[in-house]
Amino acid sequence: MTYGRTLLAALLPLCLATPVLAAGSGDHAHETFSAGEPGNPKKPARTVQVVMKEGDGTMLFVPARIEVKRGEQIRFLLRNGGALDHEFVLATAPENLKHAEAMKKNPDMEHDDPNARRLVPSGKDELVWRFTKTGTFEYGCLIPGHREAGMIGTVVVK
DSSP: OOHHHHHHHHHHHHHSSOOOOEESSSTTTEBTTTTEEETTTTTEEEEEEEEEEEEEEEEEEEEEEEEETTTOEEEEEEESSSSSOOOEEOOOOOHHHHHHHHHOOOOOOOOOTTOOOEEOOTEEEEEEEEOOOOOEEEEOOTTTTTTTTTTEEEEEEO
């Protein structure tokens, strides 16, 4: 019985980090995301550079706010300009808060999701995203303590 509970405790954070699967046409299942869908790197996209950094007791993204048109595809060029690992996780604020709680229990959780990247200091990566829904979404660093130190950005889709 204890082994089962231990296994469940270990697997629960992974389940919370997994995208929701929705029924698609035919035999295929498609991942769905609150902020839209993974973009097509072969199609045109507006490039937005996002720098992650820390200093003076704060952690932040530059820029901290991005405005996007519904249907627009963005190529996020991500750069970690800080001395610590940082993440870029694109979702709604409630989803990121829930995931951040899971990260507190498993701070070294690895992400393999189209809407998230983890960068080491001086690391670079990119994420291509198509915003198919209007609303306010966020990108946050869910490593324990980073969000609390101010590492949150906003995407407003009109």
